[in-house]
Amino acid sequence: VDAGGKRERILDALQDLLVEQGPGAVTPDTVAARAQVSEGGLLHYFRSKEALLAGLVERAAARLEADLAPPGAGARAVIETYLASSSTPAEEELPLCCTLVATLRGSTGAHDEIAGSVAAVFGVVTERLHAEIGDPVLAGTVRLVGDGLLLTELVGLPGPDPALLAGVTRSLLDRAAPHGGAG
Amino acid sequence: VDAGGKRERILDALQDLLVEQGPGAVTPDTVAARAQVSEGGLLHYFRSKEALLAGLVERAAARLEADLAPPGAGARAVIETYLASSSTPAEEELPLCCTLVATLRGSTGAHDEIAGSVAAVFGVVTERLHAEIGDPVLAGTVRLVGDGLLLTELVGLPGPDPALLAGVTRSLLDRAAPHGGAG
Amino acid sequence: VDAGGKRERILDALQDLLVEQGPGAVTPDTVAARAQVSEGGLLHYFRSKEALLAGLVERAAARLEADLAPPGAGARAVIETYLASSSTPAEEELPLCCTLVATLRGSTGAHDEIAGSVAAVFGVVTERLHAEIGDPVLAGTVRLVGDGLLLTELVGLPGPDPALLAGVTRSLLDRAAPHGGAG
């Protein structure tokens, strides 16, 4: 079933809409239109709007798991990976999750399941950071700095200029491995 | 005129609704109901939903200006103040602004004016941090850590546990004034 | 597949409402109610009020095209047809168009498309008159007299009494074919 990868197309359409035009533009019609599916077809795959969003987080979580980190890569690697993925434009999974959360907050009703999935995603990331970086304070700092970058992405604020960001990153790396070692 | 401080009551109602139930709960009726004003009365003060939100950022900005910082208080003071105000529940101005931005993102159309105001608020904060903290890298780090705390507030994620947060804060303070000096 | 000719039913309802109670009575609910459709169903066929009105002019134009005139019928025929259709109650297409225009004028915003359609309808009529009636001055007079009748219909003024109208019509016919001939 799913003759032409429609399910994926729908999820792609949703994601694109989300990052390009924000949560407000996400309605069954718009998603269906962009995915080149009929409205009814969309409802066939996802029984409701919530299911649609849930599908997206699920996919994002899976991708993140795969992408994020070769475990055992060392402190320097996870720091760089995490900060990079947090500050890149919204095609990445983490910013996407944040946008999703904003979407959820914007709608009434409880969305515990999705909220839980998102929390889980962040939990995984946090855990990984702590595992690779010995010092918990440093790990916590990295996590928060990364989250800060996500926030600026999310709300469209002017973030720190690249040079400053590089400086911050370097200072964190130095604390992870003062002598340039791999962690 | 303005028989009973209604304008303020309206803004209070909006803010409460925003922090308690999220953007989705903010509609003219709910705000009016909570403020004990009629819908028409609300419209007398704020011609549109956007004007309503704009009124709130304006007030928040003004309060923040007043609250934030005795200028010249030194690096340690601004760091503590900023991180504290970022991690407290959403009654504070900064988290409120973030919620506002999330609200705006959820609605279609451009809201440049409000977005600009919010950006200005953050600009003020950033400037203050850099002014009081000599080291720009440290200032940038503080800013991002604070933003990270805001994010967890905003999306309802579990933040770092208090002990860890205290550790992070202390490490930043130490870098500001290694010997415990006032900065 | 339009289960029960609903589209037509909606247009009928709109037209009836328009001629019976005037533009002020035309709202989504009233139209939907009279057409025995739900409001949502109405919106499925016509995305906006403007689209609704546009649909009506379109239909009216098509009908007019069909009704108006066996081309080549001669001057007497078109004169009689035109003046008759202009002075009959508002079930006919021309008065309907005028009511529509009044409706449009009453709402803010530009409605260029519809206005254009209406202008086109009148253009067709004018052209036909000139084609069948050799004398341009006479054709112009007929057109204006007919429009005058439309106006009295449209604004509900007391028109000329039937005898006078008959006299006017006869005098125009006489000028078209003084000897009673061309029909």
Added chain:
Amino acid sequence: VDAGGKRERILDALQDLLVEQGPGAVTPDTVAARAQVSEGGLLHYFRSKEALLAGLVERAAARLEADLAPPGAGARAVIETYLASSSTPAEEELPLCCTLVATLRGSTGAHDEIAGSVAAVFGVVTERLHAEIGDPVLAGTVRLVGDGLLLTELVGLPGPDPALLAGVTRSLLDRAAPHGGAG
């Protein structure tokens, strides 16, 4: 009372709004704003929207009475005057009255009083035409031609081109006084 001719200013504002932006733009606020009066002030002079419009027809009727015709001026004079005033832009009284009627039709409820006043205005005109022009058929034709011009004005249709209009006018004048006499 009426310190600064406010009543007149309000009526002027209403008229301007009506001819410039159509009935849809006429609301208490807009009228008050353009007249540089407060909303309350407007309501002080005119208890309701209907009263406002009634005030305008009253004024227009009075002006028309004064403008229209030196009685006893003869057939040619009234014909020319009437057709001219009907085809001029909407600053004149007759087109204004039509716009008013359209406005009334666009609102729900009965407006018998105003409708009656407007009918009376047209009655006066008709009477005058018949009095000055001996031939009732000709008078009726003139009345209808004039009304036709009003209609094109009112609905924004392209009217007859000036040359044709001149031809029509001339032909009517000729019938009033074939030998060029003053009628």
Added chain:
DNA sequence: ACAATCGGGACTGCCCGTTAGT
């Protein structure tokens, strides 16, 4: 599996008029 059609409900904006103040 997929698509068209339909229905109920809700949000935003705003009009019009009253009532309280200056």
Added chain:
DNA sequence: ACTAACGGGCAGTCCCGATTGT
């Protein structure tokens, strides 16, 4: 006399999902 604050109500839009049919 004149102004401003305020109230109730509704129009217009459209979203989301269920129900049909193919």
